[in-house]
Amino acid sequence: MSRLRSGARQIWQVASIPLLAIVLAFIVAAVVIVVSSLFTSTGFEPLLPLAAYASLLAGAFGSGTGIANTLVAAAPLILGGLAVGLGFKAGLFNIGVAGQFLVGAFSAAVVGANLADAPAAIGVPAAMVAGALGGAAFGFIPGFLKARTGAHEVVTTIMLNNAAVLLLTWAVNDLVRAPGFSFPRTGPIGNSALPILLGRNLHLGIPLAVLTVFAVRWLLDRTTLGFEIRTVGQNPNAARYAGMRPIFITALTMTLSGLLAGVAGAIQMLGVIGFYAPGITASVGFDSIAVALLGRSNPIGILFAAILFGAFRAGAPLMQIETSVPVEVIDIIQALVILFLAADLIVRRVFRIRAPKVEITELKTVTQSWAGTASGTPPP
Amino acid sequence: MEAIGTLLRLIWELAVYLVTVLPDMLPIILFLATPLALGALCGVLGERSGVVNIGIEGIMLMAAFFGYLTGFALHNVIGSGASLALGIVVAVFVGALLGLVHAWLTVSVRADQIIAGTMMNIAAFGVTGYLNRLIITPSGLGGAGVIAPFHLPDAVGNLPLIGPVLVMFFDQGPIAMSVLFIVIVLQIALFRTKWGLRTRAVGEHPKAADTVGIDVYRQRYQNVIFGCALAGLAGAFLTLESTGSFQNGMTGGRGFIALAAMIFGRWTPLGAFGGALLFGTATALGVVINVRVPEGDLGTVLKSIPTFWYAALPYLMTIVILAGVVGRSTPPAADGVPYIKEGKS
Numbered sequence: 001m002s003r004l005r006s007g008a009r010q011i012w013q014v015a016s017i018p019l020l021a022i023v024l025a026f027i028v029a030a031v032v033i034v035v036s037s038l039f040t041s042t043g044f045e046p047l048l049p050l051a052a053y054a055s056l057l058a059g060a061f062g063s064g065t066g067i068a069n070t071l072v073a074a075a076p077l078i079l080g081g082l083a084v085g086l087g088f089k090a091g092l093f094n095i096g097v098a099g100q101f102l103v104g105a106f107s108a109a110v111v112g113a114n115l116a117d118a119p120a121a122i123g124v125p126a127a128m129v130a131g132a133l134g135g136a137a138f139g140f141i142p143g144f145l146k147a148r149t150g151a152h153e154v155v156t157t158i159m160l161n162n163a164a165v166l167l168l169t170w171a172v173n174d175l176v177r178a179p180g181f182s183f184p185r186t187g188p189i190g191n192s193a194l195p196i197l198l199g200r201n202l203h204l205g206i207p208l209a210v211l212t213v214f215a216v217r218w219l220l221d222r223t224t225l226g227f228e229i230r231t232v233g234q235n236p237n238a239a240r241y242a243g244m245r246p247i248f249i250t251a252l253t254m255t256l257s258g259l260l261a262g263v264a265g266a267i268q269m270l271g272v273i274g275f276y277a278p279g280i281t282a283s284v285g286f287d288s289i290a291v292a293l294l295g296r297s298n299p300i301g302i303l304f305a306a307i308l309f310g311a312f313r314a315g316a317p318l319m320q321i322e323t324s325v326p327v328e329v330i331d332i333i334q335a336l337v338i339l340f341l342a343a344d345l346i347v348r349r350v351f352r353i354r355a356p357k358v359e360i361t362e363l364k365t366v367t368q369s370w371a372g373t374a375s376g377t378p379p380p
Numbered sequence: 381m382e383a384i385g386t387l388l389r390l391i392w393e394l395a396v397y398l399v400t401v402l403p404d405m406l407p408i409i410l411f412l413a414t415p416l417a418l419g420a421l422c423g424v425l426g427e428r429s430g431v432v433n434i435g436i437e438g439i440m441l442m443a444a445f446f447g448y449l450t451g452f453a454l455h456n457v458i459g460s461g462a463s464l465a466l467g468i469v470v471a472v473f474v475g476a477l478l479g480l481v482h483a484w485l486t487v488s489v490r491a492d493q494i495i496a497g498t499m500m501n502i503a504a505f506g507v508t509g510y511l512n513r514l515i516i517t518p519s520g521l522g523g524a525g526v527i528a529p530f531h532l533p534d535a536v537g538n539l540p541l542i543g544p545v546l547v548m549f550f551d552q553g554p555i556a557m558s559v560l561f562i563v564i565v566l567q568i569a570l571f572r573t574k575w576g577l578r579t580r581a582v583g584e585h586p587k588a589a590d591t592v593g594i595d596v597y598r599q600r601y602q603n604v605i606f607g608c609a610l611a612g613l614a615g616a617f618l619t620l621e622s623t624g625s626f627q628n629g630m631t632g633g634r635g636f637i638a639l640a641a642m643i644f645g646r647w648t649p650l651g652a653f654g655g656a657l658l659f660g661t662a663t664a665l666g667v668v669i670n671v672r673v674p675e676g677d678l679g680t681v682l683k684s685i686p687t688f689w690y691a692a693l694p695y696l697m698t699i700v701i702l703a704g705v706v707g708r709s710t711p712p713a714a715d716g717v718p719y720i721k722e723g724k725s
Contacts, residue, residue: 331506
């Protein structure tokens with residue numbers, strides 16, 4: 001009994017601030033919804049947030065279809081969250097998940113379309129590998145630049161996100177446009193589509209994403225590489241004195257992070273979208289950051305956080321249809337969650353609790369490397 | 381051998397072409413550089429005092445939206461001129477307000493500065509997208525238009541040599557016109573006044589600054605708030621002086637290009653302005669080449685490069701410049717490090 005209680009206390013210590021941050025985010029977002037209802041034709045609606053949250057919940061969990069949609073939306077977020085979380089572990093902030101996701105999706109779409117008539121046993125793995133490699137290559141660029149020149153990944157990955165959108169639009173227009181469609185897009189993927197395991201849309205990518213959670217956990221906790229990644233994240237200088245290669249680890253971690261984001265793009269492409277067309281937007285990018293922070297960059301934590309944000313994304317359309325509350329309220333909630341995690345002081349004050357600080361210590365390395373104190377000269 | 385000859389000839393033709401179009405390009409360059417320069421100044425002010433702000437993008441977006449919303453809501457009531465002017469004031473105020481939030485988070489709460497900035501960017505994307513869908517889109521109405529640019533008399537513009545330069549800086553709307561002035565004032569203020577010395581002291585060695593009686597927290601608050609007001613002005617430029625409309629995510633990475641311009645300019649206002657002009661030139665090139673196609677082989681070559689590549693040029697250039705410059709420039713020593721006053725926990 002006492003063991004049960006101490007176990008529960010441990011979970012509460014880890015999860016209390018993230019959970020309360022979510023509660024607080026929903027409360028503040030409710031205020032936003034009420035205040036903004038003043039400016040619409042319907043006028044002041046004090047109960048609108050309750051109605052909105054009820055249909056959000058119904059859309060995400062209220063039916064078999066809802067739960068399926070939640071899981072489908074969660075799968076790329078699990079992989080994207082792992083991508084950001086893995087970067088955090090090495091003291092790197094990969095804001096480039098959006099771009100790596102798009103490159104992964106594009107690569108998978110092109111290879112998948114070319115192997116559309118091949119047997120699925122060839123087409124599916126080939127398209128998945130293409131997506132993974134595309135993402136990895138796109139993650140390697142900022143990783144290599146950070147390692148060799150110190151160009152901070154926060155700026156380079158965002159620039160690559162913008163460049164990816166433009167260059168992929170060009171590629172679809174001029175290089176791989178499929179004939180016979182009224183708008184630029186890649187061809188149908190045919191047999192390369194991920195098999196549907198259950199129901200209408202539960203595809204193979206979902207169990208794959210869950211397996212990846214445990215693979216990343218194993219990598220970080222049980223391998224030498226994982227140990228090196230964590231050491232570089234905690235203190236690059238100490239890692240160097242211990243004979244590790246922070247430069248190599250930085251480039252490799254960013255590549256692996258890009259690979260995970262690329263796989264996220266590939267499963268979304270082969271399991272849900274089916275073809276690449278300009279205008280495919282990746283809210284996965286920002287969502288993944290929130291997921292990784294909420295999961296405290298722990299793979300298991302990321303799994304739960306991704307399901308939560310998957311539920312938001314799956315439920316939001318119904319909320320907008322039924323209550324006219326714009327889906328962008330999810331972005332606001334997301335920002336608020338990050339705010340309350342970054343400034344957990346607020347959560348402590350509001351709920352009067354004494355849980356330990358939730359900060360991800362490796363983030364210090366991210367911020368210090370902005371000013372060059374983490375990778376080059378020792379801090380003053 | 382022949383290939384090298386052709387290449388050299390093309391490079392020569394490109395140089396000649398650039399020199400001939402440059403006078404016409406100058407005003408476009410400043411126009412495109414304006415939001416980048418103001419954003420970069422926001423970065424300079426913050427980081428010189430030791431606060432990293434990667435939320436400039438979000439602050440610009442919020443200010444752009446609320447400035448636009450002001451004009452949108454009031455132009456039928458108080459006329460478009462007055463509503464545009466009020467829109468600029470609102471945008472600057474929104475920028476300063478968000479600066480207060482960022483300063484509170486980074487200086488007082490000592491939250492992670494990069495995460496605080498990320499939060500700002502996501503929040504801005506969410507709030508503006510939310511209100512845009514709720515208020516502006518369903519109304520189907522337009523905004524207050526744009527502020528009319530000032531036009532120099534043709535006689536001045538036709539002056540040899542200085543004419544195009546005068547046109548560059550004065551044939552503009554009020555915000556673009558004031559950029560050079562703001563840059564010069566800040567350059568002098570940062571390196572020649574007591575305020576500037578204090579700012580740099582707080583950014584280089586806050587503890588030493590504290591010992592001689594400088595209020596580190598107050599100085600950082602001041603700088604971040606004032607800097608973000610400038611980012612707000614950049615936002616006002618985008619909606620009220622440049623496009624006259626609002627689209628979701630319309631800042632398009634300008635806040636981050638501004639940071640690259642800041643690093644390129646080694647954390648000085650004048651240098652940051654130079655960086656912004658460089659990015660403005662890269663963007664302007666894509667515009668001009670499509671409007672005034674050069675003759676002969678050069679035209680064929682330049683036209684054969686897809687427009688999407690020209691559009692991606694500023695982003696790719698940011699990466700190249702960062703990779704080339706960062707290792708060789710030194711940021712303020714206490715950049716990104718929260719200050720904990722002794723005796724406080």
